[in-house]
Amino acid sequence: MSRKCEVCGKGQVSGNNVSHSNRHTRRKWNANIQTVRVLDKGSVRKANVCTRCIRSNKVNRAI
Numbered sequence: 001m002s003r004k005c006e007v008c009g010k011g012q013v014s015g016n017n018v019s020h021s022n023r024h025t026r027r028k029w030n031a032n033i034q035t036v037r038v039l040d041k042g043s044v045r046k047a048n049v050c051t052r053c054i055r056s057n058k059v060n061r062a063i
Contacts, residue, residue, distance in 0.1 A: 005050035
C-alpha cells in the first residue's frame with residue numbers, strides 16, 4: 001500500500017528528531033492513510049484515502 005492519498009495527494013513528510021542535547025537524526029511522519037471502499041463511476045473499488053478526506057466527505061463511500 002502506498003503512503004499517498006489518492007484524493008488530495010497527501011503523503012509522508014520528513015524532518016528531524018531533536019534530542020534534549022540538540023542532536024538531530026532524520027525521521028518521517030506518515031500520513032494517516034486508510035483503505036476504503038469507494039464508488040467510482042458506478043462501480044465499487046478500494047482506494048487509499050487519508051482520514052481528512054474521509055471526514056470531509058471528499059469520497060463517496062460504498063456501503
